[in-house]
Amino acid sequence: MPTSDIIIKGAREHNLCDVDLVLPRNQLICLTGVSGSGKSSLAFDTLFAEGQRRYVESLSTFARQFLGQMPKPDVDHISGLSPSISIAQKSAGSNPRSTVGTITEIYDFLRVLYARVGQGHCPECQRPITAQSREQIIARIMSQPAKAKFAVLAPVIRGQKGEYRDLCEDLLKQGFVRARIDGQIVQLTDNLSLDRQMRHDIEVVVDRLTNTLAIRSRLAEAVETALKVGEGSLIIAPESAEPVEGKTHRRSRSKNPTDIFFSADYACNECGLSFQPPSPQLFSFNSPQGMCYECDGLGQMFSFDPSKLVTDPAKSFAQGCIELVGGWKDLGRWKRHIYKGVADTIERKQELADGMLLETAWEELSEQHKHYWLWGTGDQHITYTWRGGKNSQKYGGTFDGIIPELLEKYRGAKSKSLIAKLEKFMNVILCPDCEGQRLNPQACAVTLSALHPDFAKQPKLSLPEVSALSIEEAEKFFDQLELDKTGQTISSEVLKEIRGRLGFLTNVGLDYLSLERTAPTLSGGETQRIRLAGQIGCGLVGVLYILDEPSIGLHPRDNDRLLATLERLRDQGNTVVVVEHDEDTMRAADHIIDFGPGPGVRGGEVVAEGNVSAVCKAKRSVTGAYLSGKREIKVPKKRRIEWPDSAHEDEGAPALRILGARHNNLKDIDVEIPLGAFVCMTGASGSGKSSIFSDILVETLRRDLNNGKGTPGEHDRIEGMEHLDKMIAIDQSPIGRTPRSNPATYIKVFDEIRSLYAQLPESKRRGYKPGRFSFNVAGGRCEACSG
Numbered sequence: 001m002p003t004s005d006i007i008i009k010g011a012r013e014h015n016l017c018d019v020d021l022v023l024p025r026n027q028l029i030c031l032t033g034v035s036g037s038g039k040s041s042l043a044f045d046t047l048f049a050e051g052q053r054r055y056v057e058s059l060s061t062f063a064r065q066f067l068g069q070m071p072k073p074d075v076d077h078i079s080g081l082s083p084s085i086s087i088a089q090k091s092a093g094s095n096p097r098s099t100v101g102t103i104t105e106i107y108d109f110l111r112v113l114y115a116r117v118g119q120g121h122c123p124e125c126q127r128p129i130t131a132q133s134r135e136q137i138i139a140r141i142m143s144q145p146a147k148a149k150f151a152v153l154a155p156v157i158r159g160q161k162g163e164y165r166d167l168c169e170d171l172l173k174q175g176f177v178r179a180r181i182d183g184q185i186v187q188l189t190d191n192l193s194l195d196r197q198m199r200h201d202i203e204v205v206v207d208r209l210t211n212t213l214a215i216r217s218r219l220a221e222a223v224e225t226a227l228k229v230g231e232g233s234l235i236i237a238p239e240s241a242e243p244v245e246g247k248t249h250r251r252s253r254s255k256n257p258t259d260i261f262f263s264a265d266y267a268c269n270e271c272g273l274s275f276q277p278p279s280p281q282l283f284s285f286n287s288p289q290g291m292c293y294e295c296d297g298l299g300q301m302f303s304f305d306p307s308k309l310v311t312d313p314a315k316s317f318a319q320g321c322i323e324l325v326g327g328w329k330d331l332g333r334w335k336r337h338i339y340k341g342v343a344d345t346i347e348r349k350q351e352l353a354d355g356m357l358l359e360t361a362w363e364e365l366s367e368q369h370k371h372y373w374l375w376g377t378g379d380q381h382i383t384y385t386w387r388g389g390k391n392s393q394k395y396g397g398t399f400d401g402i403i404p405e406l407l408e409k410y411r412g413a414k415s416k417s418l419i420a421k422l423e424k425f426m427n428v429i430l431c432p433d434c435e436g437q438r439l440n441p442q443a444c445a446v447t448l449s450a451l452h453p454d455f456a457k458q459p460k461l462s463l464p465e466v467s468a469l470s471i472e473e474a475e476k477f478f479d480q481l482e483l484d485k486t487g488q489t490i491s492s493e494v495l496k497e498i499r500g501r502l503g504f505l506t507n508v509g510l511d512y513l514s515l516e517r518t519a520p521t522l523s524g525g526e527t528q529r530i531r532l533a534g535q536i537g538c539g540l541v542g543v544l545y546i547l548d549e550p551s552i553g554l555h556p557r558d559n560d561r562l563l564a565t566l567e568r569l570r571d572q573g574n575t576v577v578v579v580e581h582d583e584d585t586m587r588a589a590d591h592i593i594d595f596g597p598g599p600g601v602r603g604g605e606v607v608a609e610g611n612v613s614a615v616c617k618a619k620r621s622v623t624g625a626y627l628s629g630k631r632e633i634k635v636p637k638k639r640r641i642e643w644p645d646s647a648h649e650d651e652g653a654p655a656l657r658i659l660g661a662r663h664n665n666l667k668d669i670d671v672e673i674p675l676g677a678f679v680c681m682t683g684a685s686g687s688g689k690s691s692i693f694s695d696i697l698v699e700t701l702r703r704d705l706n707n708g709k710g711t712p713g714e715h716d717r718i719e720g721m722e723h724l725d726k727m728i729a730i731d732q733s734p735i736g737r738t739p740r741s742n743p744a745t746y747i748k749v750f751d752e753i754r755s756l757y758a759q760l761p762e763s764k765r766r767g768y769k770p771g772r773f774s775f776n777v778a779g780g781r782c783e784a785c786s787g
Contacts, residue, residue, distance in 0.1 A: 010076030
């Protein structure tokens with residue numbers, strides 16, 4: 001026994017019976033045995049708990065208060081223990097901002113890559129972003145209205161935490177007197193006290209001017225200074241501009257929507273637009289600099305669902321296809337003149353027939369025209385005509401759209417009946433601004449080009465488009481990028497990390513996932529394998545890794561790749577302990593420890609230890625009996641349903657038929673499920689099993705059969721529900737978190753036990769009811785610990 005081995009003596013946690021073990025270091029060790037025999041008690045509640053406890057105890061008292069310390073396990077002695085990392089089958093959390101890309105840190109490297117070597121484009125005209133001269137900036141500033149007052153600002157801090165006392169002192173020494181901090185003009189000589197925990201925007205006031213022909217030389221000097229201090233950027237802040245009262249503005253990144261931003265290095269000369277220099281924060285949907293302004297970087301928003309809003313698509317807008325708007329005759333004069341002005345302006349600009357937008361059935365309108373009605377016309381100038389008596393008055397404006405108007409009504413509603421009425425037409429929908437891409441227009445317009453033949457039709461992809469690719473496709477995209485020599489030098493280390501981590505995800509059988517896949521939608525097995533891939537990328541050495549059934553939910557096709565990943569983790573110089581029932585894993589392990597002989601109180605012993613042949617020879621080992629072939633699960637000789645080669649034997653047998661399933665990766669398929677039988681659906685990981693059963697079948701039956709809330713995936717219809725009475729869905733979600741719940745209370749058997757005790761003669765004499773035997777009710781529970 002080498003001195004470096006992990007020695008366990010007298011482990012008694014849970015049902016373990018004074019277990020003594022020696023775990024060889026730097027080997028792949030498989031803990032197996034029947035369910036409940038004590039595998040997890042040794043692996044997680046003894047080994048991991050003690051390793052974690054010793055690590056936390058080595059930290060300072062200050063650091064320990066932030067970490068949850070695990071209790072000391074019931075064990076006599078453990079020696080040779082390394083720092084331990086547990087990779088268990090728990091969900092990755094319910095935060096929709098967490099994705100496969102952020103969990104594996106691939107997205108962090110992608111943000112750096114796009115910020116440093118990505119090619120920016122103008123969001124308006126899609127032309128490449130280029131530099132602009134000082135003269136062009138001065139000409140655009142002087143194109144403002146005459147006598148307009150404005151300040152020339154140089155941005156020095158953008159959304160960063162700190163007090164910035166030294167910065168203010170340096171600016172004073174350079175001769176600057178004023179600065180705009182978080183939107184407020186302040187004197188730099190004042191005793192400024194900024195909250196170091198808050199993010200701040202600081203812009204230096206270079207000069208304050210009035211737009212006349214005589215200011216050109218002074219303006220040129222101010223622009224030159226501002227570009228120098230602001231490192232190529234400056235802001236023109238009009239002093240008299242005020243937002244229009246009562247006008248609903250689309251949300252904007254800037255705290256001062258009237259600001260005009262100029263950049264010497266990043267601008268579109270055709271559109272006259274300037275942009276912030278790209279930084280990694282620009283490509284983060286969790287940062288105010290990069291997130292979509294409308295959905296705050298979630299890609300989805302709770303708003304009015306067009307499919308619910310348009311109650312009768314066969315009707316036209318004037319006929320009342322939108323119930324909350326009503327028919328033309330039900331509208332007041334003010335509303336009619338607004339909608340008439342929108343329709344007339346669009347028809348005139350696009351040369352459409354008169355009355356086309358108002359009189360055409362909704363289902364026959366183009367997507368663009370539907371978008372005009374629902375989400376507005378943007379910055380397009382709309383001419384409205386108000387007719388009062390014999391005179392008519394024309395005026396101009398914009399149209400925000402029906403959904404923004406209803407959202408404003410919903411946010412200001414105080415009546416519960418009005419809120420309930422509006423919420424009937426609302427749902428979580430794709431953000432109309434970013435279309436689910438999460439980032440703002442500037443970030444979505446930066447691209448990289450791939451040379452792989454699979455991307456010959458569309459070689460240029462933005463970061464959201466790359467995130468939407470599967471891991472397999474993303475590997476091909478980053479296999480060879482179109483970069484110049486400078487770009488190759490800059491990106492070499494980042495690309496190495498990206499390619500390596502994508503390869504790790506492929507090796508654990510997750511090549512079907514996309515980087516944008518959110519954490520709440522991942523199964524426990526997928527989450528575990530993602531964390532496993534992340535640990536390989538960390539490159540730690542001398543660590544004790546403890547995994548809980550990593551092969552669960554994995555198709556046998558991908559088992560070899562998973563085992564190769566575990567062996568790679570071991571070969572890096574780590575000890576890998578796996579709690580597993582999979583035969584391939586057992587045969588690949590260096591050392592097997594079999595617990596048993598039974599579950600619970602009948603287990604807790606080590607019945608076999610060694611390699612596969614040693615376990616097969618152990619008489620008390622149930623696992624060994626199955627591995628050696630002495631025991632087996634017999635295939636039934638006769639089944640309830642016999643499937644001939646050509647067609648079904650009984651065409652009239654009751655069945656559920658799912659028609660036209662198109663959810664996720666399903667390709668408009670029809671599926672028939674026979675009823676009254678044990679039906680198994682299988683296939684490679686990510687092939688669409690959960691999409692058709694969990695997302696379509698279960699959600700539809702929950703809504704239509706159980707009369708509950710369900711949002712099924714995209715499909716045509718389901719036939720055969722008349723054969724069913726109700727649906728019970730049993731999934732892998734936890735049954736609850738309350739410590740008062742246990743298996744007996746969950747399956748209601750404890751109710752029968754309490755009723756039985758209440759019927760005993762002694763209980764009747766004392767007048768005890770079933771509640772007297774409940775640990776949740778005062779009088780029955782122990783009052784010292786409240787049950």
